[in-house]
Amino acid sequence: MPRLLTLSRRDWMRISSAGVLGGAMAPWFPALAERAATDPKRTRSCILLWMSGGPSQLDTFDPKPEHENGGEFDPIDTSVPGIQICEHLPQIARQMQDMAVIRSMSTKEGDHTRATYLARTGYLPQGPIRYPTMGSLFSKELGEQTADLPNFVSIAPNRFVSPGAYGPGFLGPQYAPLVVGDVARGGAAMDEDDSLRVRNVNLPGGVDHRQLDGRLELLGTLETGFAASRPDVTVESHQLAYEKAVRMMRSQAVGAFKLDDEDNALRDAYGRNPFGQGCLLARRLIARGVPFIEVSLNSAGDNQGLGWDTHQDNFTGVRAMCEILDPAWATLMTDLGQRGLLDSTLIIWMGEFGRTPQIAADRTGRDHFPAAWSTVLAGGGVRGGQVVGRTSEDGMKVEDRKVATNDFLATVCRALGIDPDVQNISNVGRPISIADREAEPILEILAGSTHGA
Amino acid sequence: MSTRWILSAFVAGLIGSVCLGNDAASLGPPDEVARVAAEIDRLIAAAWEANGVTPAPVADDAEFIRRAHLDICGRIPPASAVRDFLDDESADKRRRLVDRLLGTATYIVHSTNLWRAAMIPEADADQQIRFFLPGFEAWLRSRIAENRNYAQIVEEVLTFPFESAQMQQFQQPDKPTPAAFYRAKEAKPEKLAAATSRIFLGIRLECAQCHDHFFDKWKQDEFWSYAAFFASLRGEQMRPEGDAEQAAAGETESAERRTASLAPVVMIPGTERTVAAKFLDGSDPRWEADVDARQVLADWVTSPENVYFARAAVNRIWASHFGVGLVDPVDDFSVSNPPSHPEVLDLLAREFAAHDFDIKFVIRVIAATRAYGLTSRQTDESQQTPRMFARMAVKGLTPEQIFDSIAQATGYQQPFNPEEPLNFNNDQRRQEFIETFANSSDPPTERPSTILQALSLMNGEFVADATDLSESRTLAAVAEAPFLDTPQRVEALFLATLNRPPTDGESAQFSRYVSAGGTSDDPDAALGDVFWALLNSSEFLMNH
Numbered sequence: 001m002p003r004l005l006t007l008s009r010r011d012w013m014r015i016s017s018a019g020v021l022g023g024a025m026a027p028w029f030p031a032l033a034e035r036a037a038t039d040p041k042r043t044r045s046c047i048l049l050w051m052s053g054g055p056s057q058l059d060t061f062d063p064k065p066e067h068e069n070g071g072e073f074d075p076i077d078t079s080v081p082g083i084q085i086c087e088h089l090p091q092i093a094r095q096m097q098d099m100a101v102i103r104s105m106s107t108k109e110g111d112h113t114r115a116t117y118l119a120r121t122g123y124l125p126q127g128p129i130r131y132p133t134m135g136s137l138f139s140k141e142l143g144e145q146t147a148d149l150p151n152f153v154s155i156a157p158n159r160f161v162s163p164g165a166y167g168p169g170f171l172g173p174q175y176a177p178l179v180v181g182d183v184a185r186g187g188a189a190m191d192e193d194d195s196l197r198v199r200n201v202n203l204p205g206g207v208d209h210r211q212l213d214g215r216l217e218l219l220g221t222l223e224t225g226f227a228a229s230r231p232d233v234t235v236e237s238h239q240l241a242y243e244k245a246v247r248m249m250r251s252q253a254v255g256a257f258k259l260d261d262e263d264n265a266l267r268d269a270y271g272r273n274p275f276g277q278g279c280l281l282a283r284r285l286i287a288r289g290v291p292f293i294e295v296s297l298n299s300a301g302d303n304q305g306l307g308w309d310t311h312q313d314n315f316t317g318v319r320a321m322c323e324i325l326d327p328a329w330a331t332l333m334t335d336l337g338q339r340g341l342l343d344s345t346l347i348i349w350m351g352e353f354g355r356t357p358q359i360a361a362d363r364t365g366r367d368h369f370p371a372a373w374s375t376v377l378a379g380g381g382v383r384g385g386q387v388v389g390r391t392s393e394d395g396m397k398v399e400d401r402k403v404a405t406n407d408f409l410a411t412v413c414r415a416l417g418i419d420p421d422v423q424n425i426s427n428v429g430r431p432i433s434i435a436d437r438e439a440e441p442i443l444e445i446l447a448g449s450t451h452g453a
Numbered sequence: 454m455s456t457r458w459i460l461s462a463f464v465a466g467l468i469g470s471v472c473l474g475n476d477a478a479s480l481g482p483p484d485e486v487a488r489v490a491a492e493i494d495r496l497i498a499a500a501w502e503a504n505g506v507t508p509a510p511v512a513d514d515a516e517f518i519r520r521a522h523l524d525i526c527g528r529i530p531p532a533s534a535v536r537d538f539l540d541d542e543s544a545d546k547r548r549r550l551v552d553r554l555l556g557t558a559t560y561i562v563h564s565t566n567l568w569r570a571a572m573i574p575e576a577d578a579d580q581q582i583r584f585f586l587p588g589f590e591a592w593l594r595s596r597i598a599e600n601r602n603y604a605q606i607v608e609e610v611l612t613f614p615f616e617s618a619q620m621q622q623f624q625q626p627d628k629p630t631p632a633a634f635y636r637a638k639e640a641k642p643e644k645l646a647a648a649t650s651r652i653f654l655g656i657r658l659e660c661a662q663c664h665d666h667f668f669d670k671w672k673q674d675e676f677w678s679y680a681a682f683f684a685s686l687r688g689e690q691m692r693p694e695g696d697a698e699q700a701a702a703g704e705t706e707s708a709e710r711r712t713a714s715l716a717p718v719v720m721i722p723g724t725e726r727t728v729a730a731k732f733l734d735g736s737d738p739r740w741e742a743d744v745d746a747r748q749v750l751a752d753w754v755t756s757p758e759n760v761y762f763a764r765a766a767v768n769r770i771w772a773s774h775f776g777v778g779l780v781d782p783v784d785d786f787s788v789s790n791p792p793s794h795p796e797v798l799d800l801l802a803r804e805f806a807a808h809d810f811d812i813k814f815v816i817r818v819i820a821a822t823r824a825y826g827l828t829s830r831q832t833d834e835s836q837q838t839p840r841m842f843a844r845m846a847v848k849g850l851t852p853e854q855i856f857d858s859i860a861q862a863t864g865y866q867q868p869f870n871p872e873e874p875l876n877f878n879n880d881q882r883r884q885e886f887i888e889t890f891a892n893s894s895d896p897p898t899e900r901p902s903t904i905l906q907a908l909s910l911m912n913g914e915f916v917a918d919a920t921d922l923s924e925s926r927t928l929a930a931v932a933e934a935p936f937l938d939t940p941q942r943v944e945a946l947f948l949a950t951l952n953r954p955p956t957d958g959e960s961a962q963f964s965r966y967v968s969a970g971g972t973s974d975d976p977d978a979a980l981g982d983v984f985w986a987l988l989n990s991s992e993f994l995m996n997h
Contacts, residue, residue, distance in 0.1 A: 150904060173901040200908040204917035211982065214972040218986035221962060226992040229830040231837070232847035238902040238991040245907035 044344050044416045047282050048294035051351035052158045053309030057374035059318040060086050062103045069357035069394050080385040088322035091330030097385045099378040100445045104389020104398040110368040115352035116162035122409045132169035135292045137434050140175050141418045142291035148251035149290050150178040155278040158298040170427040173237035256284045269331045276328040300324050311365040342379050346415050349376040357395035372398045381415030383447045406439035414441045489804050490821035496796050506835040509844035512828040515953035523996040524774050525554040527563025528857035532948040551820040555813050565594045575637040582637045589633035603810035604755035611751035646680035655765030655786035677721045681730035682750040684717040715740035763802035770815045776848040776898040777839045793840040829997035848996040849900025852890035856883050862950045863919035864926030920981040932977050940964045950987040
């Protein structure tokens with residue numbers, strides 16, 4: 001059970017003695033201004049737009065207008081000649097110069113739980129090994145443990161389909177996400193202002209920061225005594241959570257979660273729904289240096305949390321989802337661009353699999369389809385305006401440039417400036433690399449690579 | 454806020470000495486408990502010896518009573534019980550404590566929560582299933598309350614007369630019935646097969662549902678042969694026509710052939726193959742007309758000869774006390790995941806079956822082992838491996854344990870419904886709290902704390918009220934008792950939360966803080982700060 005406990009314990013002690021948690025002399029963290037985009041030390045960040053349920057590739061980024069499998073939507077031109085996408089993504093179509101569409105994703109898992117695990121961790125569930133989700137993996141490489149805000153923020157995750165795919169796994173609790181706007185119950189209809197706040201981040205009425213310092217000093221004594229002879233991960237996790245929570249409470253950076261600071265017109269442009277406002281929150285967090293944010297699109301209107309899982313009535317469902325996705329994502333790109341943040345921010349659009357090209361006639365539905373589907377990479381680190389791979393006329397198979405989950409994750413690593421071979425020690429003691437060593441990154445997607453598109 | 458405080462006898466209960474009460478618990482045959490515990494001690498000590506492990510010292514009484522309460526009753530002990538236990542000088546007080554706790558209502562509640570979570574884990578994620586929990590929990594509580602033979606409880610689940618048509622029906626959600634088990638598995642043969650084999654036998658068949666298992670022995674056909682026992686639920690029970698006619702023709706058939714044709718059959722999805730119901734050990738059931746297939750399965754599953762059944766159960770009980778199973782994860786008995794102490798597992802399983810599958814007997818044995826009584830302090834590097842059981846692991850609490858322990862410490866009176874005296878799960882405040890703390894997918898020794906949980910305990914309404922003199926029963930009692938000086942007030946709060954007196958250093962520092970009025974020149978508020986720090990400490994929020 002080594003799991004680097006000694007190191008983090010020492011860190012904890014150091015932090016305790018420095019007075020972060022306790023001590024009347026607790027340091028005051030100054031307001032963290034939005035980091036200037038010109039800061040040469042600025043590292044890359046990542047926003048994962050997670051499409052829960054598995055979006056239909058034919059009705060989004062891989063239209064097949066010539067074939068009966070294509071369905072009822074028409075394709076439209078984009079800002080890049082020769083690339084067409086679905087008519088219900090008109091704003092995104094105008095950003096195509098900054099996006100690379102991968103139309104040749106191909107995996108074997110057609111079950112939500114296993115496919116979600118594979119897509120988000122890069123591995124299939126295997127015995128006792130608890131693989132970390134990509135937000136934990138990447139934020140570990142990109143973030144600083146002493147940041148005021150958590151390095152990994154997860155907005156409205158629909159974790160219940162595959163809980164293991166959303167956690168830090170063997171990396172341990174210090175790499176767990178801060179979750180806001182948990183849509184445990186899957187509903188889309190919630191008050192977006194309320195749902196994206198960090199609950200209980202303010203002191204209760206009648207308690208001021210001086211009193212908090214006094215309390216934390218007492219707590220510090222108890223913690224030091226108890227932890228001294230108990231090197232358990234549960235204790236470590238408790239103390240880390242408190243340390244991070246206190247740092248957030250004392251920091252002005254937590255103002256990032258106050259969306260009403262934003263201009264109303266901009267909020268409207270993102271869309272007044274949890275996903276739209278979640279994308280706005282992602283931008284505010286990126287601007288404050290949070291390296292990894294995921295925003296889940298789980299449902300639209302009254303489709304009761306079914307999201308992209310359009311076994312029934314596919315075209316109504318996909319259209320409703322696109323109407324939320326399109327303005328939110330497109331506004332996110334322009335908003336980041338105007339602040340000079342797009343070049344350093346990679347945006348990933350993906351779900352756990354695609355949908356069957358054939359349309360089930362009796363219910364106008366599309367079922368799970370992992371053999372040939374689409375993902376998109378946009379923004380920083382990506383050579384935009386291109387399509388990678390090709391599916392057959394009927395959409396049933398990949399005809400060119402098959403991309404497995406591993407290859408995809410390795411590509412993401414490269415775009416973020418992370419070595420995909422970085423190894424972490426797993427809970428079974430075996431080192432495991434971020435992306436499987438067999439993985440081949442899609443070099444032609446990477447900005448600055450010499451490969452032609 | 455709709456909390457109801459019942460103040461009578463509370464001050465006395467908190468800081469004075471009251472009768473322990475409820476001594477009516479039936480004492481198990483003590484010689485049997487001691488005999489099995491001693492045998493386990495010997496086996497575990499042999500493993501220490503073989504691996505060069507130096508075990509930790511025995512836990513002191515305060516550590517033991519807290520642990521026993523959390524493990525058996527799901528909440529920390531009241532301060533009064535701690536004082537009495539510390540004052541008790543009899544040699545067998547730990548055994549008597551365990552016997553007493555097994556006779557309490559809180560044991561029934563906690564045990565129900567544990568087995569419910571094992572049987573219907575889906576409820577943690579699914580609101581619709583949660584809607585049916587009151588009925589399931591009421592049913593299970595009644596069985597646990599009478600300490601029903603575990604094999605009979607499982608048999609009742611397996612043979613419950615559930616018709617798939619019931620899935621659509623409205624049902625009174627609090628009528629005692631195990632029906633929620635079938636609803637949670639959607640009454641589908643494949644889901645019931647995966648769930649029942651995992652929960653009751655510790656065998657994970659589910660991967661074999663779609664393909665032969667990569668590194669284990671289970672094959673797709675075996676999965677569906679097991680699922681076939683539940684075929685009637687789907688109303689799809691198929692028998693090849695020819696076979697049915699021949700079975701009807703009867704006389705010309707051999708007896709073997711005749712019984713085989715009564716076997717329910719399922720078709721493996723995506724194939725043209727059908728398989729007949731067959732036990733997981735490969736043996737063919739003896740079929741008789743008029744006997745339900747699920748009864749046939751239940752007889753085999755719960756048979757004393759079925760080693761999987763007893764092992765899976767005792768392993769779960771072991772894990773709920775140590776945080777780690779003898780086989781871990783607890784529901785993954787396979788060649789690639791061997792037990793840490795195979796002889797202990799076999800011994801406990803054998804004795805469980807020999808004692809009529811008495812859950813309390815197993816708890817008595819485990820609680821009487823030397824390993825269970827060790828401190829959680831690490832005194833030697835060799836105690837690091839949790840599966841050596843050389844010191845007690847520090848376990849995260851379940852959401853219910855956290856809420857109920859805070860309630861115990863602060864004197865929060867959970868709303869009481871006389872119709873259902875043992876159903877605490879209908880308290881709205883408790884429900885909200887439990888949702889914030891739900892981390893059910895992680896094993897107790899790895900249960901993570903989240904930032905949101907820390908914020909909820911530091912700043913949330915529940916703890917804020919508990920540390921506010923005008924709202925908190927415990928705090929008011931301690932602050933206002935005229936006969937206590939400051940160190941005694943501090944001690945009372947330590948006993949109410951950590952269930953131990955403060956160390957000299959803690960007593961001096963905390964008393965000084967209170968006497969100086971904390972940060973606001975107000976000794977009462979400062980006492981609230983002490984209470985706050987105790988309630989937010991890992992020592993309070995962990996089982997150790």
